Amino acid sequence: MNWLKNAWYVAGFKEELDDSKVVARRFLGTAVVMMRHSDGRVAALRDMCPHRLMPLSAGRRVGDELECGYHGLRFDVGGACTLAPGQANIPRQACVQHYPLAERHGLLWIWMGKAERADPDLIPDIRWNDHPEWTPSRGYHHVAADFRLSVDNLMDLGHESWVHLRTIGQAEEECIPSYPVKVSIEGEGLVRAHREMPNIEAPPFFAMVLDHHGRINRWQTAIGLAPSICMTDFGVYPVGSSADEAYRSHVLHLLTPETESSTHYFWSVARNRRLGDEKLTQDICKAIAQTFDEDAVVLAIQQKQIEAEGGPVPRLALRVDEAPIRSRRLLESLIKQENEDPDFVYRPALMVEDVTPELEMG
Incomplete structure (x- = not known):
């Protein structure tokens, strides 16, 4: 590898x-x-x-x-x-x-x-895991798949409507791929995919953290930093309220290759509200563990299919594949530079993402 x-x-x-x-x-x-x-x-x-x-x-x-x-x-x-x-x-x-x-x-x-x-100094800035203004819920998964499949999965949040319908996904009438995603490359090694979903039904997880069962506004940004760190920045707030009061979370997906077909998946879900609520911290741990269990099943199946059928994925590209494909190409470019240039030094971009997006939501 x-x-x-x-x-x-x-x-x-x-x-x-x-x-x-x-x-x-x-x-x-x-x-x-x-x-x-x-x-x-x-x-x-x-x-x-x-x-x-x-x-x-x-x-x-x-x-x-x-x-x-x-x-x-x-x-x-x-x-x-x-x-x-x-x-x-x-x-x-x-x-x-x-x-x-x-x-x-x-x-x-x-x-x-x-x-x-x-x-x-080259250690990425992911301060939210250990910061007084954020409370983390932490955990670990062992994933029986190539770490690049996990990166693909985290940079394509469109799968949530099918894989995670019991937790964070929207039903088919509001399926996530129906909302446009803006993909950009910002700094060395960093890909960002931003999506906004106004006036939607609250999925179970967001209803829990908001303690609200009406319609909500939601944004989410998938951020990938080569070689293997991802962050899902999301914000949710009830329709009719202010984005400045949104429940916001930085979900840190800290992926480290174990072997060619297995990955250490350390995760931390840091929130900006109800910081001292220990019950919420544990409830988030349980919900996120269930969510990532669902991912692990899909990724392990994909790994077996790739080993049996050969060749890379995706076999055909959909719109939801733009960010995963860009992330893979970026990583391949960095590896090529490292192998060919003995003086090459990868200086990853900072993962600073604490500004509330300028949302056009009702």
């Missing part, structure tokens, strides 16, 4: 690491083990002992070091071997690859490319 390697990918939520445990995951096809040092530093190593290839995560943690469960070799958070039982000298080759790991916005970020290029 040809991935964009010199980029930051989400590796987990910050609170997953404490100073006593390790977390093992596979990123971009490579097994990695993560840990937090007693001084607060976070570290990521290749999850493989250089002696007989045993996963270090299958051993144990001894203080701030990892001990292989086969012959007891120990490695510090930088990957250097500190102990080889039964001998005084430590072979020069006894070291483990280290990957840059950083903390920002309440998340762990890993860099799987050239370590010397891992500039923390």
Whole structure:
């Protein structure tokens, strides 16, 4: 698989690491083990002992070091071997690859490319996951599909009317593809697809968060930032009220390839209203988990079909495919530049989206 390697990918939520445990995951096809040092530093190593290839995560943690469960070799958070039982000298080759790991916005970020290029200033601005003016509902899904299918799915919100009718979708008489979408490319690596839906029936999820069962105005913007971060910015408010008082949410879809056919899907749904309502936080978690369960089923089926039938998707292009196709082409261009130009540095655009759209709604 040809991935964009010199980029930051989400590796987990910050609170997953404490100073006593390790977390093992596979990123971009490579097994990695993560840990937090007693001084607060976070570290990521290749999850493989250089002696007989045993996963270090299958051993144990001894203080701030990892001990292989086969012959007891120990490695510090930088990957250097500190102990080889039964001998005084430590072979020069006894070291483990280290990957840059950083903390920002309440998340762990890993860099799987050239370590010397891992500039923390290139971490995308998704502050809403950890911001006092927003309350997040967080979760994780493991998706049995190529991460690009998830990006396609999130940049084409037209599928909601069929896949998510029980949660966020509109019925066929108000199906989402009937409302025009404006697609644009803004800054390096960023695609935006904006749609407005005035005077519509409130789907179940929006009726819940608004505590309103009449007609609503709704906008939603699908934002894709290469290689694999998406955000759905939506706002809803009752017809007859002001857009300035809209219930607004930034839905962060933090996709990290696990293998060619599986994806880590970390998500955070940050809202700007009823910030201290813990019941609402949990209700949103349940509703969003159900929504993403529905997506996961469709994506897994697509993956199997692609493996069986071969070739890319879509086989034919519809209007709803404009943003997904643009996102794929943009990513392919970045990967091509990375492979061909040793000096190429991808500097992703900022995901700043806190201005209420100028809506033409009644």
